[in-house]
Amino acid sequence: GQQLNQSPQSMFIQEGEDVSMNCTSSSIFNTWLWYKQDPGEGPVLLIALYKAGELTSNGRLTAQFGITRKDSFLNISASIPSDVGIYFCAGQLSGATNKLIFGTGTLLAVQP
Amino acid sequence: GAGVSQSPSNKVTEKGKDVELRCDPISGHTALYWYRQSLGQGLEFLIYFQGNSAPDKSGLPSDRFSAERTGGSVSTLTIQRTQQEDSAVYLCASSITGGNQPQHFGDGTRLSIL
Numbered sequence: 332g333q334q335l336n337q338s339p340q341s342m343f344i345q346e347g348e349d350v351s352m353n354c355t356s357s358s359i360f361n362t363w364l365w366y367k368q369d370p371g372e373g374p375v376l377l378i379a380l381y382k383a384g385e386l387t388s389n390g391r392l393t394a395q396f397g398i399t400r401k402d403s404f405l406n407i408s409a410s411i412p413s414d415v416g417i418y419f420c421a422g423q424l425s426g427a428t429n430k431l432i433f434g435t436g437t438l439l440a441v442q443p
Numbered sequence: 444g445a446g447v448s449q450s451p452s453n454k455v456t457e458k459g460k461d462v463e464l465r466c467d468p469i470s471g472h473t474a475l476y477w478y479r480q481s482l483g484q485g486l487e488f489l490i491y492f493q494g495n496s497a498p499d500k501s502g503l504p505s506d507r508f509s510a511e512r513t514g515g516s517v518s519t520l521t522i523q524r525t526q527q528e529d530s531a532v533y534l535c536a537s538s539i540t541g542g543n544q545p546q547h548f549g550d551g552t553r554l555s556i557l
Contacts, residue, residue: 334485362543373447373534373548374486381543419485428499429541430476433485 337420337434344410345442352418352437353404360422363396363403364431368417377418378405410441445469447549449535455555458527464520464552468537475518476536476546477510486534492518493541522554530556 337354344350354363362381366374378389380396380403387394393406403420420434448467456462468475474493478486488502492512503509507525512518522529532553536546 334487337485364545366548371550373536373550376545376547379543379545421486423543428488428491428501429474429543430488430491430499430502431478431486431546432488433478435485436483 333432335420335422335432335434337437339437341438343440346410348410350407350410354420354434355402356422359400362423364421365394365405366419374419412441412443415439415441447535447537447547449549449552451552453553457557458525460525461523462525464533466518466535472537472539474538474541475512477520478534480532480534525556527556530554
């Protein structure tokens with residue numbers, strides 16, 4: 332199935348460092364979402380973006396909806412060990428289905 | 444509970460058997476989605492239910508896959524004559540309505556076909 336290009340594929344960082352990951356698409360989306368998934372659990376919504384150019388924060392997390400509507404990035408500042416997990420971007424098309432198209436995921440490992 | 448509930452959490456079955464996976468959406472949510480997540484991959488859309496409208500089945504990979512939603516609440520995903528490539532985590536999500544309302548996910552059913 333269709334997936335978004337998400338990078339980097341994995342990141343291994345020290346506690347306290349800032350992290351940045353991004354997603355690009357050949358398609359235009361009306362909504363961008365960022366999820367975090369822990370092992371054995373479903374994805375948990377972190378940030379939802381609804382407008383091109385929108386910059387939204389949720390605690391130490393900041394995400395932006397690209398002005399071309401074909402990309403988005405997520406930044407995590409001052410990482411902590413509990414930030415470990417897999418981060419997924421997802422784009423949503425408007426229309427009859429509103430299904431999510433997911434990125435391939437970024438595995439984040441944080442060393443204390 | 445307040446979240447999306449899926450059962451069973453794990454299912455191991457032999458190739459060729461049929462399996463049924465269940466999803467209880469968040470109470471009051473009219474939209475329900477099924478996704479599949481293969482090992483190390485992102486999620487792949489399977490099917491979407493919204494109220495009484497005809498479901499969008501465009502993501503179902505073959506005619507061995509079917510799903511229904513009874514009474515606008517609980518949904519069952521059925522896989523007939525399972526194959527080894529069906530092994531994956533099957534995730535259900537619900538949202539208040541369709542549109543761009545955030546989708547909230549259950550913890551999934553991990554399906555293993557021997």
